[in-house]
Amino acid sequence: MHKRLVVLILMGAALAALPAAIGALGLDIEAKGGAGIGLGSTDNPNITGSPLLAAGGGVGADVFFFNAGPANIGISAGAEYTYLSVHDEIAALALKEDVQYNFLYIPLALVGSIPVGPVNLVVHVGGFAGYFLSGKATNATLGGSPLPDTTFDSSNTAQWEFGLHLAAGADIPVMTGISISPAVQFDMGLTDVTNSDTPDYKDTLWSLAVMIGIKYKAM
Numbered sequence: 001m002h003k004r005l006v007v008l009i010l011m012g013a014a015l016a017a018l019p020a021a022i023g024a025l026g027l028d029i030e031a032k033g034g035a036g037i038g039l040g041s042t043d044n045p046n047i048t049g050s051p052l053l054a055a056g057g058g059v060g061a062d063v064f065f066f067n068a069g070p071a072n073i074g075i076s077a078g079a080e081y082t083y084l085s086v087h088d089e090i091a092a093l094a095l096k097e098d099v100q101y102n103f104l105y106i107p108l109a110l111v112g113s114i115p116v117g118p119v120n121l122v123v124h125v126g127g128f129a130g131y132f133l134s135g136k137a138t139n140a141t142l143g144g145s146p147l148p149d150t151t152f153d154s155s156n157t158a159q160w161e162f163g164l165h166l167a168a169g170a171d172i173p174v175m176t177g178i179s180i181s182p183a184v185q186f187d188m189g190l191t192d193v194t195n196s197d198t199p200d201y202k203d204t205l206w207s208l209a210v211m212i213g214i215k216y217k218a219m
Contacts, residue, residue: 025064025065025066025067025072025074026062026063026064026072026074026217026219027061027062027063027064027217027218027219028061028062028064028113028171028215028216028217028218029059029060029061029215029216029218030059030060030061030062030078030181030213030214030215030216031057031058031059031213031214032057032058032059032060032181032183032211032212032213032214033055033056033057033058033211033212033213034055034056034057034185034209034210034211034212035053035054035055035056035209035210036053036054036055036185036207036208036209036210037051037052037053037054037207037208037209038051038052038053038054038083038084038085038086038205038206038207039051039054039086039205039206039207039208040086040189040203040204040205040206041203041204041206042201042202042203042204043201043202044200044201044203046090046091046092047088047089047090047201048088048089048091049086049087049088049089050086050087051086051087052085052086052087052098053083053085054082054083054084054085054207054208054209055082055083055209056080056081056082056083056105056207056209057080057081057211058078058079058080058081058105059078059079059080060076060077060078060079060080060107061076061077061078062074062075062076062111062113062122063075063076064111064113068112070114070115071112071113071114072112072113072114073110073111073112074110074111075108075109075110075111076107076108076109076110076111076124076126077106077107077108077109078106078107079104079105079106080104080105080106080107081102081103081104081105082102082103082104082105082130082187082207083100083101083102083103084100084101084103084205084207085098085099085100085101086098086099086205087099093142094141094142094143094144095140095141095142096139096140096141097137097138097139097140097141097147097150098137098138098139098140099135099136099137099152100135100136100137100138101132101134101135101152101157101193101205102132102133102134102135103130103131103132103133103161104130104131104133105128105129105130105165105187106128106129106130106131107124107126107127107128107165107187108126108127108128108129108165109124109125109126109127109165109167110124110125110126111123111124113171118172118173119170119171119172119173120170120171120179121168121169121170122167122168122169122170122171122181122183123167123168124165124166124167124168125165125166126164126165126166127162127163127164127165128162128163128164128165128187129160129161129162130160130161130162130163130189130191131159131160131161132152132154132157132158132159132160132161132193134151134152134153135151135152135157136149136150136151136152137149137150137152154195155195156194156195157193157194157195158191158192158193158194158195159195160191161189161191161193161205162189162190162191163187163188163189163190163191163204163206164186164187164188164190165185165186165187166185166186166187166188167183167184167185167186167211168183168184169181169182169183169184169211169213170182170183171215177216177217178214178215178216178217179214179215179217180212180213180214180215181211181212181213181214181215182210182211182212182213183210183211183213184208184209184210184211185207185208185209185210185211186206186207186208187206187207188204188206189204189205189206190204191204192204193205
């Protein structure tokens with residue numbers, strides 16, 4: 001955990017120094033949080049499921065490099081804590097359970113910002129790397145009988161997850177240099193999160209959340 005904190009601090013310092021070093025047009029720094037639904041996919045025909053809670057928050061920076069018509073274009077990076085939960089059922093075993101995961105997500109995306117009156121519409125399109133922190137299966141039943149919780153670790157869960165990161169929202173100014181920034185964020189995992197010596201199926205995790213941010217225009 002200490003090494004990950006050092007990496008995040010260095011990343012933030014590098015992002016703060018980057019605009020001055022390369023003459024960027026602008027730098028927006030944001031702290032955000034929100035919640036939505038946890039989703040997933042599997043190619044195992046025996047498993048069905050339904051969404052449960054997804055939540056999280058973090059910090060990020062948008063660095064703008066050039067204009068394309070009225071739009072400012074740049075790159076975005078950050079660090080986010082993400083909680084995901086999904087309900088699973090295996091009918092053949094009469095098994096039901098809620099699975100929960102905790103990740104550290106590091107998104108990297110292209111960002112575009114276009115003014116519409118006093119508001120800026122902002123879109124992020126890119127990807128993320130997710131570092132698995134912890135997880136467990138809870139509320140499990142087998143044939144109607146309760147089962148103990150199961151803890152997830154590196155023996156049964158992939159340590160890294162990679163996927164697509166998409167977000168669309170608006171910056172609504174509230175005072176000079178400060179905006180409230182609501183957005184819809186979709187993170188679609190592409191990595192099989194099940195770590196097994198004999199992987200027969202691929203299981204991925206997604207999330208769809210409404211995020212509320214406070215954004216500071218640093219330059």
